[in-house]
Amino acid sequence: MLIDVHAHFYTGRSSRADWRERNASRLSAGERVGITWHVASILGTWGRTSPTYFPSPADLTDANDALAALAREHPGRIRGYVAVNPNFTAHAEAEVRRGLAAGLVGIKLAASRRADDPLLDPIAALAREHEVPILHHIWQRRRGDVLGQEASDAVELGRLAARHPEVSFILAHIGGGGDWIHSLHAVHGLANVFVDLSGSGVDGGMLEACLAAVGAGRLLWGCDLTIDTGWAKLRYLAHILGPAELERVQWRNAAAIFPARAFPAD
Amino acid sequence: MRIDVNVLLGAYPFRRVPGTSPDAVLRAMDRVGVDLGWATHLPGLFWRDPGEGNAWLYETARREPRLRPVPAVHPGLPGWERMLAEAVAAGTPAVRCDPTFYGLDPAGPELRRLAGACGEAGKLLMLAVRLEDGRQRHPNDRAPELPAAALRALLRSHPGVRLLVTHADRSIVEEVHFGSTPAEAARIWWDICWIWGPPEDHLAMLLGTVGIERFVLGTGQPLRLPEASLAKLDLLDLDADQRALIERHNAGRAEGR
Numbered sequence: 001m002l003i004d005v006h007a008h009f010y011t012g013r014s015s016r017a018d019w020r021e022r023n024a025s026r027l028s029a030g031e032r033v034g035i036t037w038h039v040a041s042i043l044g045t046w047g048r049t050s051p052t053y054f055p056s057p058a059d060l061t062d063a064n065d066a067l068a069a070l071a072r073e074h075p076g077r078i079r080g081y082v083a084v085n086p087n088f089t090a091h092a093e094a095e096v097r098r099g100l101a102a103g104l105v106g107i108k109l110a111a112s113r114r115a116d117d118p119l120l121d122p123i124a125a126l127a128r129e130h131e132v133p134i135l136h137h138i139w140q141r142r143r144g145d146v147l148g149q150e151a152s153d154a155v156e157l158g159r160l161a162a163r164h165p166e167v168s169f170i171l172a173h174i175g176g177g178g179d180w181i182h183s184l185h186a187v188h189g190l191a192n193v194f195v196d197l198s199g200s201g202v203d204g205g206m207l208e209a210c211l212a213a214v215g216a217g218r219l220l221w222g223c224d225l226t227i228d229t230g231w232a233k234l235r236y237l238a239h240i241l242g243p244a245e246l247e248r249v250q251w252r253n254a255a256a257i258f259p260a261r262a263f264p265a266d
Numbered sequence: 267m268r269i270d271v272n273v274l275l276g277a278y279p280f281r282r283v284p285g286t287s288p289d290a291v292l293r294a295m296d297r298v299g300v301d302l303g304w305a306t307h308l309p310g311l312f313w314r315d316p317g318e319g320n321a322w323l324y325e326t327a328r329r330e331p332r333l334r335p336v337p338a339v340h341p342g343l344p345g346w347e348r349m350l351a352e353a354v355a356a357g358t359p360a361v362r363c364d365p366t367f368y369g370l371d372p373a374g375p376e377l378r379r380l381a382g383a384c385g386e387a388g389k390l391l392m393l394a395v396r397l398e399d400g401r402q403r404h405p406n407d408r409a410p411e412l413p414a415a416a417l418r419a420l421l422r423s424h425p426g427v428r429l430l431v432t433h434a435d436r437s438i439v440e441e442v443h444f445g446s447t448p449a450e451a452a453r454i455w456w457d458i459c460w461i462w463g464p465p466e467d468h469l470a471m472l473l474g475t476v477g478i479e480r481f482v483l484g485t486g487q488p489l490r491l492p493e494a495s496l497a498k499l500d501l502l503d504l505d506a507d508q509r510a511l512i513e514r515h516n517a518g519r520a521e522g523r
Contacts, residue, residue, distance in 0.1 A: 029464035177401035202491040228463030232494035
């Protein structure tokens with residue numbers, strides 16, 4: 001089994017005219033790589049009617065509905081995160097409950113509010129109540145404000161994770177650009193923070209550093225926007241890990257933090 | 267025969283990278299099925315005289331014929347013509363110049379002179395757009411990325427100059443290709459290491475719009491996992507002849523064979 005914990009899909013309401021091609025390409029490339037489950041999110045309309053990283057409640061509701069529909073359309077291939085904007089507390093809480101009831105299996109937080117802000121606490125409490133992980137978009141070492149985002153780095157996510165030790169947090173795309181060495185130092189001692197290997201970065205030495213920082217037990221395989229680099233990391237991991245450790249990264253770690261029966265045959 | 271035109275040897279100054287020795291790189295080449303590597307002396311990129319790494323590179327290539335040397339030429343240093351002549355005499359596949367790392371204007375007079383001399387000599391000139399993602403570079407690693415405008419200017423600087431550009435993304439490839447005449451664009455080749463595969467499918471699109479004959483296998487190893495460039499190819503629907511173009515024949519044409 002192979003679980004991609006960081007995937008995205010698009011909808012007809014997305015800002016992209018090629019949304020069908022991109023969705024189809026993810027699924028067909030996934031078949032070639034052997035991805036069993038794409039665990040995906042849709043960030044509103046990806047900028048069309050509200051900003052990608054500050055999506056409006058209405059856009060999020062539509063996107064979460066579309067994702068739930070995709071998961072129903074591909075019941076053996078797609079799982080989803082409920083994406084919410086913590087600035088709209090009542091909507092976010094209701095949307096998490098509604099999305100999880102509709103079959104989504106995790107919560108996605110992007111960059112609408114800093115990770116250590118108290119507004120994220122009720123969402124983390126819901127994650128604990130429903131025993132689902134939170135995938136949090138991360139800028140690997142934020143040296144200032146990031147254009148178009150209220151981005152967080154691993155230190156800020158770490159503060160949230162320390163306040164909610166029973167919730168599993170997924171630090172997004174360690175290979176997504178930025179100073180991944182800083183992030184690995186930040187999460188080294190946080191047992192409830194898992195590192196998602198996705199991103200276009202395939203730096204030599206990065207996977208070894210991830211293993212040294214958090215071990216194979218806290219690594220999750222993923223692709224985000226580039227399945228080619230995800231596959232490359234998987235191939236290299238097969239070279240440096242034994243079969244049992246490789247399986248943990250491929251799917252066992254993910255299966256352990258998502259709800260039971262999220263991935264049939266796990 | 268599979269050729270990786272973008273192999274780096276030696277330590278990187280801005281972070282620890284495992285496997286930078288020639289032996290380690292050869293093992294990595296074996297791991298991904300690369301037969302020949304066009305090799306650069308990586309530390310030299312950051313030296314005041316990058317050519318001081320060339321002797322080591324030539325000697326390493328003499329010991330290990332699977333590594334073909336790509337010596338550095340700094341056209342801002344007096345006597346650079348000797349280094350180009352040495353490369354021509356040695357039959358290297360290319361020479362390289364990384365102007366932004368050397369502190370040179372990438373479209374300035376020194377670069378134009380080097381491009382012209384390479385054109386006269388029939389020697390391929392290699393340049394890297396970048397080595398690392400700009401968001402992760404060391405605070406003291408401030409060399410600008412190579413701009414598309416400079417590549418267009420170099421292509422126009424001499425009718426015989428041929429360029430091999432590594433670490434370029436989709437936008438640079440498109441800006442240069444469609445910002446050049448067909449004759450100019452036929453004198454530039456791109457390695458695939460920084461071009462995205464699915465689901466964005468930049469590489470698949472560029473093979474169709476720019477043309478498969480313009481692309482060569484390059485990995486940027488060991489700074490980057492060489493598996494990435496091979497995975498990009500494995501995710502394309504290429505027949506054996508098309509794959510051979512990218513994996514070896516186009517590199518041979520770029521070299522002038």
